[in-house]
Structure formats: C-alpha cells, structure tokens
Amino acid sequence: MADWEYVFYDWWDHMPIDALPLQEVSMSITLSGGGQLTAAVPLYDERYSVGRVEAATIPERTMLCVFRDGRFVWGGRVVDPHDYDSSTGVLSITAEEVVGIYAARYVAFTGQRTATGWAEVKWLLEHTASAADKRWLKSFQGTGGTTTATRIYRTEDLSPLLDQVVEVTGAPTGFDWWVRPDWDSVTSRPCFVKPRVSWRVG
Secondary structure, eight states: OOOEEEEEEETTTOOEEEEOOOEEEEEOOOSSSOOEEEEEEETTSTTOOHHHHHHHOOTTTEEEEEEETTEEEEEEEEEEEEEEETTTTEEEEEEEEHHHHGGGOEEOOOSEEEEOHHHHHHHHHHHHOOHHHHHHEEEEOOOOOSOOEEEEOOTTTOEEHHHHHHHHHTSTTOEEEOOEEEEETTTTEEEEEEOEEEEOOO
16 A cells, blocks of 8 residues: 655745645646646644644745555645534645646746747746745756747736747647656655656658
8 A cells, every 4th residue: 555645845945844644635647737726734633733724834934745565656735725614624735736826927028039839838838937846846958949939928918827838838849748746865855856758840
C-alpha cells in the first residue's frame, strides 16, 4: 500500500509548516489547465488542534504538497472554499494546482510581440509571476519551434493569463503543455517545471 504524506508550506518563504493526516482526499492533475484537491480535516480527531490546522491551511497563503512513497506528486495553493461544519466538526479544504493559480491574473502589456508559441507562454508566465511564484517555478523545458507569430496585448483588454495561454498554444505554432511537480535538489524543496508535451505545426 502506498504511503501518502500531505505537507503544507508557506507560499512566500517556501518553509514547511506542518504535515497533516488528511482524510477523504480527492485530487486531479490536468493538461493545459488547473486540477484541484479537496480533503477533510476532522478537528475532533486528537491528532489535530485548531491552531495547528489554521496555520497550515490559510487560503492564498499556504501551499499543499502531496508525496507518494516519498516522491512529490502534486502541489497547489490552498484556496477557498475553506468551510467548517460545526455540526460534524469537519473542516473542508481546497487546493488549486499551480497552473490554475494564474487564471486570476491578467496580462496588461501593450505593444506588439513576435515570438514562437513556447517563448510567448514562457514570457506570459514570467511577466505575471510574483517573486514567490518564480521560486516555485524552477525551470521551463522545451524550445517549441522556429516559426513565429505576432501578437498584440492591449491594456484595455486585461485578458486573464490562461485565456492568453490557450490562444497562444492553439495557434499554428502552439503546443500542449502542463505543470509537472518536481524536486529542487539544490534548495531541497518542492518545485514545478513546465515541460512541452507535444508540438504541432499547421
């Protein structure tokens, strides 16, 4: 039987906060999108304390990393809904994959850009990421191709980042991509890489 561990990290400094024995865990990993994880934390369980759980599960502040037999397999930021049912004593938590985190961000750059699909997605992600995001995003793998396309980003449009990514990857120079959990051996911390899955032309 696999050994699962659920470790919560601080999003900003990447330091581990706690490991909680979550129950009723359901998670999804998706291509070109953002999967979710839901889990239950029974606060009546003697293994928990309210303060311990509260510190580890602050929405938009803490990161949940899932390990299977010691291997990092899933990671995402804790988000709402974050609901406590007083009748059952169970706290329900939700985490969103790293890709999905970008959905709420906006591209507000003006002017014309000419680049390959892969270079453009890399640029979009890098230029809308916070310093903390960039520390989690260890590297970008793949170079795409040599065919370029011209795109214009208008401030008045304020397009959500993932909408722009879908548009770029759906172009003739596009590709399928996803975020893969990995381990940064240099800093001894979880990280994420963005590998190109497949290339398509025409």
